[in-house]
Amino acid sequence: MMTAAAFRAFAPFTLLGALTIVVMLLIAVRRDHRLTALSTIIGLSLCCVVLLFSAPASPVPVTPLFIVDGTALFYAGLVLGSALIVAIISYAYLASSGHAAREEYYLLLLTATLGAAVLPESIDFTSFFLGIEVLSISLLGLIAYASPRQGAAEAGTKYLVLSGAASAFLLFGMALIYAEVGTMSFVRIGVEAHTGDPADLYRLVGVAMILTGVGFKLSLVPFHMWTPDVYEGAPAPVTAFVAVVSKIAVFSVILRYFNLAESHADTSLRLGLEAVAILSMLGGNLLALLQNNVKRLLAYSSIAHLGYLLVGFLAADSLGNMAVAYYLAAYAVTTLGAFGIVALLSVPGTGRDADQIENYRGLFRTHPFLAGGLTLMLLSLAGMPPTMGFIGKFYLVAAGVDSRLFWPVVALVVGSVIGLYYYSRVLVAMAMPIEHVPVRRAAAPLFGKAVIAALLVLLVTLGVYPAPAIAVIRVAVGHG
Amino acid sequence: MILLWLLCVPAVGGALAWLAEAAHPNWSRWISIGVLSLDLLLALALISPATSSGHPAWIASFDRPWIPQLGISFELDLDGLSLVLILLTLALSLISVVISWTEITERVGLFHANLLWTTTGVIGVFLALDMFLFFFFWELMLVPMYFLIALWGHENRFYAAIKFFLFTQGSGLIMLVAILALVFIHQHATGHLTFDYLALLGTKMNSMTAFWLMLGFFVAFVVKLPAVPFHTWLPDAHTEAPTAGSVLLAGVLLKTGAYGLLRFVVPLFPDAAHAFAPVAMTLAVIGILYGALLAFGQNDMKRLVAYSSISHMGFILLGVFAWNTLALDGVVVQMLAHGVSTGALFILVGALQERIHTRDMRFMGGLWASLPRLSAFGMFFAIASLGLPGLGNFIGEFLILLGSFHVSVAFTVFAAGGLVAAAAYSLLLVQRAFHGRIEPFPGRTGLFDLTTPHLVVMTVLMLSIVGLGVYPQPVLYQVAPGLSLLQHSGQASTGLRARVAEQP
Secondary structure (H helix, E strand, O other): OOOOHHHOOOOHHHHHHHHHHHHHHHHHHHHHHHHHHHHHHHHHHHHHHHHHHHHHHHEEEEEEEEEEEHHHHHHHHHHHHHHHHHEEEHHHHHHOOOOOOOHHOOOHHHHHHHHHHHHHHHHHHHHHHHHHHHHHHHHHHHHOOOOOOHEEEEEEEHHHHHHHHHHHHHHHHHHHHHHOOOEEEEHHHHHHHOOOOOOOHHHHHHHHHOOOOOHHHHHHOOOOHHHHHHHHHOOOOHHHHHHHHHHHHHHHHHHHHHHOOHHHHOOOOOOHHHHHHHHHHHHHHHHHHOOOOOHHHHHHHHHHHHHHHHHHHHHOHHHHHHHHHHHHHHOOOOOOOHHHHHHHHHHHHHOOOOOHHHHHHHHHHHOOHHHHHHHHHHHHHHOOOOOOOHHHHHHHHHHHHHHHHHHHHHHHHHHHHHHHHHHHHHHHHHHHOOOOOOOOOOOOOOHHHHHHHHHHHHHHHHHHHHHHHHHHHHHHHOOH | OHHHHHHHHHHHHHHHHHHHOOOOOOHHHHHHHHHHHHHHHHHHHHOOOOOOOOOOOOEEEEEEEEEEEHHHEEEEHHHHHHHHHHHHHHHHHHHHHHHOOOOOOOOHHHHHHHHHHHHOOOOOHEEEEEEEHHHHHHOHHHHHHHHHHHHHOOOOHHHHHHHHHHHHHHHHHHHHHHHHHHHHHHHHOOOOOEEEEHHHHHOOOOHHHHHHHHHHHHHHHHHHHHOOOOOOOHHHHHHHHHHHHHHHHHHHHHHHHHHHHHHHHHOHHHHHHHHHHHHHHHHHHHHHHHHHHHOOOOOEHHHHHHHHHHHHHHHHHHHHHHHHHHHHHHHHHHHHHHHHHHHHHHHHHHHHHHHHHHOOOHHHHOOHHHHHHHHHHHHHHHHHHHHHOOOOHHHHHHHHHHHHHHOHHHHHHHHHHHHHHHHHHHHHHHHHHOOOOOOOOOOOOOOOOOOHHHHHHHHHHHHHHHHHHHHHHHHHHHHHHHHHHHHHHHHOOHHHHHHHHOOO
């Protein structure tokens, strides 16, 4: 039975569902790229606004499947905001391609966002799994979205097979836990864990399989193999979506699962997670060294960043949760900016995006604004001031040191130093003189630049004066 | 409030200089000069009337909450030590603008922006007394410096810039871990989360923890100093950087390492630092001798000066870990004198390269005939660098040796050997470049000597080094209260000190 408060708190997600249907009908009535894109963008902005109004109603449970509280709203806000930015960049990207069917793209984008947006609220395996599946299946369509690009089909197929395997793991893990404790609710699993046998084998295997599935979705080492190919093959805005929206959603739900079901108590699981974190930080950064393709480079770097996030996850206290929240926000702003710039430089009709490092030679001369923007984004990824990435990394190291996670912190430091090397390779390329005319768009559309400018303002303001963001995070997730 | 201005003026000035390029490149240059002069005036206004009776240690301070949730505040404090180093920073930045007038012709606006932002970062490092703020500036100054080397450097600039970046950033992150560990230990002890340096002073911890944390700070500062074995980034970075970059690196950035040792390592971890002193002093002596030896073996004039820096900075490390009034006075004078003399030598090498398009001393010789002014200045600063009495470097090195003699005779004897080696490589530089047979190379005719801006700059530097050598007392008065406060916080139990003193 839904109360008025629950209805109000859940309004942004109801609205998102309605928006999806509206856009679908709109396409059925009239095929118009601009109209579809515009209604998507306006609809998503509306969802973001409604989200702010549902905050006073929280925390409130909505059916046994969801809870709308500060944490949920914070991550849902990140998901919706990121999806909005991806939608704007997508319009800039698709507008220049003469391709006929562009409208369904926005439909898929909205269903993927719907799947992602319900994950932060999930407190039950049912909603957890449904959210992840809606997200993954829509992404499959987006990644392979009909286009003459090389590797799109390959990327799509790879994602289909591996994502399907990951879902199978996830489902099997859930089934094992259900078989053992007889409930799918996170809270009751947590209660059972306290009363039951802590070293129960079924449960342990179940959690391990869930983590395997989630590891695929988050592209943590050793489940990362699909990441670079999919990032390279997908259109740049979709890559941004995969790298940001899906990662935030999945990370938030697994964070909630661990916080509620308190599986942190298990030592072997912790050791396993520490190993995964260290492998991701070192592996992601080391493999990124070998790349000459900016999208692949960012793919490996995102693997490393998810490893950094695990340090905050492992800290598993208030400081750790806040560090994860800030870092995910910083990661979202930075990664959207970086892929956004790649998208703005690409000409979709040419068969591939502007993703070779060679394409970035002399960018400071031809596109000073985009080059300066990319410089700040890369500095943020490397964790240098005055950007959000610096504060985020500081936060994570603080959480790690406070929880005495010695080896993960060492790996974080080593990984950051390695990261600096390959980020600076791109910086150097942008400063080099042009040898031959590279494949890239002559002038990016103005509103695309405006989005990048907004992200840059956010990046630097919250990097120099993070107190407001930290205050929000403290209220939202500090007591999680 | 004036401290905030001190920071904001160059930061905003950098942005202005960048934008002004659109009008005319010279606008960027003039804006930079104006901004730095203004900042220099602000800093000069902070000089307190120095007498032997002393004055309060903290001259000015500024404190606002910054990230209150984490106990981080925007806390700037200035004592004599910071002031003297800030004056050096601003003077050398101003000089860097002047001497880049003809050398930098591409992307002039961005160049000056980076130069001013480096200055901002360095001033911030010298002012910040909140550990997080300090780390913020510590990292911030790297980025524009990296761009200065990577974009305007010489042949091998990308390699050098990345090496510089990786070394300093890696060691910086180790320091971050140490800072956080210190803060959390303090929090567990007092229940109060703060990054305030003055609150963290005297945090109780067991000696093993103190040792590791001290080492975390030590590594970061010693990489920057640099001391053997963390010095390998320096010759590359110095050699490949544009002249202004080398001047700032040698004159200012290296001093941040020395400042960190003085301000943080010993006062925060007095016992651990005293126990560690023999190791640090061994590294110092190795640095002095090894740097001098390598300087002696160089053909590239800029590399020679770079290696001589390692040798000179070894004296600073020695003085810091001797940790008595004489040695610390010497450290301050040595920092200033090294900044001025090495800066001057880099300027001269830069000017020479602009004229004969090489830094290789095998292709030089007899330059005195065609470039009398440049050569004369070259000889003067080479001699200053070898520590001739009456010049600043002599005072610095002499005081350091005098101070360290009280602590350890053996280290002092070996370190003094560095003075002999310095004489050898400095005179070799003069001999190979300016004296001897005139090398008949094409395009070597019609060389023009130093022009007026360079002459003015060199004269100012020469006068300051003579002033520092003849009458260093005003500087010593200025820094005395700050240093005595540091010594007070860094005073370990006397038993430990005595034990350190007895060791060879």
